[in-house]
Amino acid sequence: MPLPIGHALAGLACAQVRPGFFFRNRWYDAFFFVFLANLPDADFLPGIILGHPNLYHHGIFHSVGAALAVAAVGGCFFYFTGHRVWTRxxxxxxxxxxxxxxxxxxxxxxxxxxxPLLWPLANRYFIASHPIFINVIRSGRANDFFISLFNRHNMSAAGREILILGGALAAVVVVRRLLKKKDH
Ligand SMILES: [Zn+2]
Structure with missing residues (x-):
């Protein structure tokens, strides 16, 4: 799993494709993208409450089925706010x-x-044979889970994520500016 910083940069890269897509206020909009990009890791929370953070991590909330369920809930929210539902x-x-x-x-x-990428269609676990991001070292106990994330190994993992996903974010910003210039 990449760190929250990596997922946040990916969310911001998505936000830059269509700034103001969800909310007119660009800070709310960017925050919502970052929230969605990190949301699957909310599956740490029940485990943290029970004292074992990894208990439900990388369970069914990390699947296409969960993505569809979250999209349906989000779609309902935007329906009630009068926005176009399907695109959102x-x-x-x-x-x-x-x-x-x-x-x-x-x-x-x-x-x-x-x-379990294809849950509920398949229960098997998927992982790329050639990883791009390095692993994150973390404690399996709730009492030192957050503090355990701050170590040299994870700092270099964060550095790699910032380099790759920060680069992707910068590329999206540059392409969008170039396209905007062409329109004028
Ligand atoms: Zn995750």
């Missing part, structure tokens, strides 16, 4: 799925390896 539900699905894609390409040394 599709965007929610894609940004949530950006998380699954990054996790798929991350080295995973904690069982279960990879993620």
């Amino acid at each position: 539900a599709a965007a929610i699905f894609l940004v949530f799925s950006s998380h699954l894609l990054l996790d798929l390409f991350a080295l995973d040394l904690v069982a279960p390896y990879g993620l």
Whole structure:
């Protein structure tokens, strides 16, 4: 699993494709993209409450089925706010799925390896044979889970994520500016 910084940069890259897509206020909009891009890792929370953070991590909340369910819930929210539902539900699905894609390409040394990408159609776990991101070292205990994330190994993992996904974000910004210039 990449760190939240990697997923946040991926979310911001998605946000730059169509700034103001969800909310007119660009800060709310960017925050919502970052929230969606990190949302699958909310599956740490029940485990943290029970004292074992990894208990439900990389379970069914890391799947296309969960992405569809979250898109349906988000679509309902935007329906009640009078927005176009389908395009927003599709965007929610894609940004949530950006998380699954990054996790798929991350080295995973904690069982279960990879993620149940196609749940509920298939229960098997998927992981890329050639990872792009390195693994994150973390404690399996709730009491030192957050503090355990701050170590030299994870700092170099974060550095790699910033380089790759920060580069992707910069590329999206540059392409969007170039396209904007062409329109004028
Ligand atoms: Zn994840």
